[in-house]
Amino acid sequence: MAFEDPLQEFSFEERRPLLDLLEPGEEILWADRPEMTAAFGRSSIGVLFGIGWTALIIYLFFFQGANNPPPWIAIPFLLAGALIFLAPLRRMRKVKKTFYALTSERALIFEPGRTRVFDVNREMQFDLRETGGGQGDIVFNQWQEVGMRAEPASSNSMKGANKRMRKIGFLNIDHVRRPHQLLQQLTS
Numbered sequence: 001m002a003f004e005d006p007l008q009e010f011s012f013e014e015r016r017p018l019l020d021l022l023e024p025g026e027e028i029l030w031a032d033r034p035e036m037t038a039a040f041g042r043s044s045i046g047v048l049f050g051i052g053w054t055a056l057i058i059y060l061f062f063f064q065g066a067n068n069p070p071p072w073i074a075i076p077f078l079l080a081g082a083l084i085f086l087a088p089l090r091r092m093r094k095v096k097k098t099f100y101a102l103t104s105e106r107a108l109i110f111e112p113g114r115t116r117v118f119d120v121n122r123e124m125q126f127d128l129r130e131t132g133g134g135q136g137d138i139v140f141n142q143w144q145e146v147g148m149r150a151e152p153a154s155s156n157s158m159k160g161a162n163k164r165m166r167k168i169g170f171l172n173i174d175h176v177r178r179p180h181q182l183l184q185q186l187t188s
Helices: 012-021 043-062 071-096 177-187
Strands: 028-032 099-103 106-111 114-119 127-132 135-146 149-152 163-173
Touching (some): 012 114
Antiparallel strands (some): 028 099, 106 114
């Protein structure tokens, strides 16, 4: 059986951070990128809202007739529309530069400006969340963001506060069962 390089689809610049992190004897078992289409499920809503918002502001401030408010008042509203419109594009750029790797010792998540490292051992907990068509997530951890700080999802502090769950793991990947099986073998 021929050896298949898990990094064959990655450029040298993309491989470098992973290769720099490898310990002696540690081998790369799997590597992949998030699936772009799954990562942007609802982003088209944001784009459409941003376009609609911007069109409405332009109409209200510039095409209403003689009683138009001063045009400088429209600037913050136009900026808000542009930010809403551009947010999915910024997210796409981030996801495009993200990749995941599983080694014989660790699970690694490479995002622009951040690398997350999870030791693969018997205590490691992870959940498979398959969405269909072989795509899905392997969630290592969940955090709830409360204001500016993050805490484990099991924490009960600040009940009723504005909380948002954030999944951390191999998200939106094709053929999710392959890395899941490797993780099961490594943690058993």
